[in-house]
Amino acid sequence: MSEIPAYTLYGEERFLPDALHIEAIKDRAGTLDWSISAHQHPHLHQLFLIEAGGVTLRVEGEAQRPELPCLISIPRGVVHGFTFTPGTRGWVITVQTAALPDMFAPASDLAGVLAAWGIVPGTGVMRQTAMALAAEHAQPDKGRATMLRALAAQMLCQAARALPDPQAQAPGTRAAEILAGFEHLLQTHVRNRWQVADYATALALTPTHLSRVLRAATGQSASATIEARTFQEACRQLAYTRLDVRQIGFDLGYEDPAYFSRQFRRHVGVTPSAYRKRVNAG
Missing domain, CATH: 1.10.10.60 (Homeodomain-like)
Structure with missing residues (x-):
């Protein structure tokens, strides 16, 4: 595992001052020939809301080509990579797990479902939350840090409610x-x-x-x-x-x-x- 690149944002090692980062898929993948090689994030949870285009996801050695729109949830430490169809539209939402302990702590009722990667259909409500996140992230307004945490929590709750029941999954290690x-x-x-x-x-x-x-x-x-x-x-x-x-x-x-x-x-x-x-x- 130590030979697999570990980043904050893909290709970067800088620290993130915010509870989350959000960017359009084209902003990073588009500059890399729409291909993101296998890597992991030790302390970050990522949500990929993919609206249109196409994507092949490679996660822990398994290839998936989900129907769009979809939401892909990638927990910290999970090795993943992507090949996007040029022009694919959507958002990458990166959440610092330490910034939202109520969501990721062992006692949280969300921690179990968020601990396993998954793919669920994307919804209009998820898109509205992503758009609100992007707008808030772009503006240095009063209460910005609090709003970002609140919107990140909302997005994670939407993902967790759509993901499979953790009771049906293998118990955590x-x-x-x-x-x-x-x-x-x-x-x-x-x-x-x-x-x-x-x-x-x-x-x-x-x-x-x-x-x-x-x-x-x-x-x-x-x-x-x-x-x-x-x-x-x-x-x-x-x-x-x-x-x-x-x-x-x-x-x-x-x-x-x-x-x-x-x-x-x-x-x-x-x-x-x-x-x-x-x-x-x-």
């Missing part, structure tokens, strides 16, 4: 339960600077076992996953608050502002100030 529990703890303790041993203890695992499960599922070690989530949170704070860089570093457990800035640049590729300027510039 222990690895999937561990991954879900770890994601939930990351959301809760990202500001506490928990180490791998702290997460392992909370999950009743050894640090070695936790890292082994995460590496097999995502291609990343536990420590790398924790660091990635920490700087994802830093990106959000820079994008959506007016806290200075020093305070953001303190809040995330970095007592040395210079060290925090160096680590941020190592993970994100630019300094915190440059990242904030870039986001604010649109």
